[in-house]
Amino acid sequence: MLQQVQHHHFQTLLGKTGTLRLPDGSDLPIHIDSLEETPRARMPNSERMPFSVELTSLKPTAFVDGLCALELPELGQVKDIFVSRVPVMGRDPGVGYFCIAFN
Template sequence: MLQSVKSQHFQALLGRIGTLYLPDGGTLQIHIGELEEKPLAKMRYSERMPFCVELNTLAPTEFVDGLCALELPELGRVEGIFVSRVPPMGRDPAMAYFHVTFN
């Protein structure tokens, strides 16, 4: 299923609020912030353009990283998405910021 995920699935969600399903069964409300395609990371025989997505929480959380699930247009709930926390770097330190990479 992860191989089916393309940047277009996230394009429709940019700027929206969604739910991140955490490994422990909990949920986290997230804002889907930015999407960046990475053409220089594309493998020769791969059909998918690599991309990354930035997410941020709407409330503080202790969650750091792990395999999560997200609801994506046309695909439904996609499991096994590795989400990793990144430093706030000048943003509100009370909130959490995450990065997801699809190669």
């Protein structure tokens, strides 16, 4: 199912809140912050345009990275999405900042 995920599945979620299902089964409320296509990362013979999604947790979390699930329009719940924590870099240290890369 991960191969079916495209940029447009996140487009309608941009600026909205959702729920990230963490590897331990708990739910983490998140905000979908940004969406960026990365055409230079495109692999030869690949149909999908690579893109990345940035998320912010809406509450403090110790989660660092792992395979998560997220509800996406048209696809329903998509499992095994690898989510990575990114540095705070001057932002609110009380929440978590995350990135998902789709190649």
